[in-house]
Amino acid sequence: MTQTYQLKTTGDVLIEVRGQVGFITLNRPKALNALSLAMVRELSAALTAWQVDPAILAVAIRGTNKVGRPGTPEALFGGFSAGGDIRFFHEVALAGDTSLDDFFTEEYKLNHLIHNYPKPYLAFMDGVVMGGGMGISQGAKVRIVTEHSKLAMPETNIGLFPDVGGGYFLSRCPGSIGEYLALTGVVITGDEALAYGLADIQLPAASLPAVWQALGDQVFASTASVDAWIATDLIAGHARRERAAGQFDQYFSLARVKHMVDALEAAPEEAARKIGAMLRKRSPLMLHVTLEQVRRARTLSLADDLRMERDIVHHCFHLNSGVASETVEGIRALAIDKDYAPKWNPARIEDVKPAMTQAFFASPWTADTHPLRDLT
Numbered sequence: 001m002t003q004t005y006q007l008k009t010t011g012d013v014l015i016e017v018r019g020q021v022g023f024i025t026l027n028r029p030k031a032l033n034a035l036s037l038a039m040v041r042e043l044s045a046a047l048t049a050w051q052v053d054p055a056i057l058a059v060a061i062r063g064t065n066k067v068g069r070p071g072t073p074e075a076l077f078g079g080f081s082a083g084g085d086i087r088f089f090h091e092v093a094l095a096g097d098t099s100l101d102d103f104f105t106e107e108y109k110l111n112h113l114i115h116n117y118p119k120p121y122l123a124f125m126d127g128v129v130m131g132g133g134m135g136i137s138q139g140a141k142v143r144i145v146t147e148h149s150k151l152a153m154p155e156t157n158i159g160l161f162p163d164v165g166g167g168y169f170l171s172r173c174p175g176s177i178g179e180y181l182a183l184t185g186v187v188i189t190g191d192e193a194l195a196y197g198l199a200d201i202q203l204p205a206a207s208l209p210a211v212w213q214a215l216g217d218q219v220f221a222s223t224a225s226v227d228a229w230i231a232t233d234l235i236a237g238h239a240r241r242e243r244a245a246g247q248f249d250q251y252f253s254l255a256r257v258k259h260m261v262d263a264l265e266a267a268p269e270e271a272a273r274k275i276g277a278m279l280r281k282r283s284p285l286m287l288h289v290t291l292e293q294v295r296r297a298r299t300l301s302l303a304d305d306l307r308m309e310r311d312i313v314h315h316c317f318h319l320n321s322g323v324a325s326e327t328v329e330g331i332r333a334l335a336i337d338k339d340y341a342p343k344w345n346p347a348r349i350e351d352v353k354p355a356m357t358q359a360f361f362a363s364p365w366t367a368d369t370h371p372l373r374d375l376t
Contacts, residue, residue, distance in 0.1 A: 013042040018216030020226075022050045025076075026063040032082035033063040035132045037103045043136065044110045051118055058226045059117070060215055061136065062124040062208075077124060077208045078148065083131025086158060090331040093317050104163075104313050105371040107132065108306045111165045112375050115139030115302050120226045124212065125149055125190075126205055135164025138198065142230055145190030146205040151198060154185030156282040159330025159342065161290045163313055167297030168305040173197055176252035182294050183252070183260075183287055184278055201238040248275065257287045258349055283326055283342070284349040286316075288357040296361070303375035310372050311363040319359060320345075 014025040024046060026033040050056040065078030084107065092100040114121060114136060123137035125145050130152045137143055145151070153162035153170065162170060162182045170178035173196045181188070181196075193199035203211065211234065220226050251272065254260045257279075264276030279287065293312060297305045316327040323329065326345065333342035346352050367373060 012036065012039050013046075015042070015046050017056065019218060020055060020057040020220050021215050022046065022056045022059045023212070023216065024059065024061040026061070026081055029064045029066045029079060031085065032066075032079055032128055033133070034082050034085040035107070035136075036085050036088060037099055037106065040103065040107050040110055044106065044113065047110070047113055047117065051113075056119065057220050057223050058120040058122065058215065060122045060124065060212065061140075062212065063127065063133075065127060076212075077126040077146075077205060079127035080123075080125050080129045080149075081133030081136065082128050083133050084164075086331045086335050089317075090328060090336055093325060093328050094322055096321075100317060101314070101371075104310060107135065107164060108310055108372060109375070111135045111139065112302060112306055112372075115165065117141075119223050120230060122215070122230075124208055125151070125193075125199065126208060130154055130187075131162075132164050134166065134169070134198075138165065138169045142201065142234065143193075143199045144208075144211075145193050145199040145202050146208065147190060147202070148205050149190035149193065149199075149202075150187050151190075151193050152185055152187040153181055154187075156183060156286050156290055157185050157330065158334050159283040159286050159326035159328075159344070160316060161286050161293055161309075161312060163309045165302060165306055165309070167293045167309060168300065168302045169198065171294045171298040175249040177249075178294050179252040179291060180248050182290050183257070183282070184275060185282070186278075201235055203238065248272065251275075257284075257291055257352075261349055280349070283330060283344050284346055284352050285326055285344065285356060287349065288352045289360045292357055292361065303372070306375060307363075307370055307372045308361065310370070311365075312360045314364055315360045315362075318364075 012028040014027050016023050024043065028034065047059065050059060062077055063080040064076065089100065120141045122142045123140035123144065125137050125143055127148055128150050129137060131154065134151065134153060153166050155162050166182065170182050173181065177196050190199060190202045194202060218229060220229065251260050251263050254263060261276050261279050264272050267273055289312060296308065300308065317325050330342050333339055363370065
């Protein structure tokens, strides 16, 4: 029988316990389950409580879909999370509201908790999985994609960078795939996510409700028995495919953004030239910041990467504040005014100076005052 776990929840996050498993459903389908500060806090509260609760041996998370009435089978999956609530970012950045800082600090702590969770955490990554949605799924023990999965870190399109640990997990993709995904923000399929090491298994979307139900119906003796069930009943027959090298490695392994774009624009393949044209539309400044982020992250622990990203995101909103912020302008053009004509500053890739990039990596805090100082 389903029990409701006694944690305070909002309508945007549904939390329950069935059997020995804690179940989380992101329930903001009209916003593609974009994460608000309240949702981040609900997730953190549930996971913090469950990690020390001996009755809970595993956690599963999914997102609801806009299709179908809430609670009906067709609405239970199909849309994981489109990321952070960028309209909220825009509003509070212009208002000078400190809840913007709270959001990123608490979101990054949540990402770290998931990557280091002591119990099996299963992410049902059906439908859109972007930005902050990647942040709450890439640390999972089992990352399940389907034929409908659409994964991306599209932040350079709004004058931001692939945060939520993006530097860490993208830099661990084969070859220069991390640079390719981070700079372009392209959407990849479940098959590609498997090949790039960003997913563990692919299941038919139609099978997810049964898997979700089975998790709560099983009787587990320990977390080890959950691991055994995952290995034999879930993963068996769906082994991770061989990791693939990127078709654009020859371009995205180059030293600088300008070198990459020049080579792509001069490439004989139309696909490569299209990628070059795509990069010309992204924020020139944040392309440089993102490349530096991913390459620095290759040698960092997750905790150090998140601290670096917390520094960068602070500068995204405070190095130039209000409407002068590259990120505020990018969100305005994409999601507020929807004119899709951001006025990037600098306007061209060629005009970005090294000092402009390096300014994003100077921490505004000391080691003892950093908001993520306690991450280990």
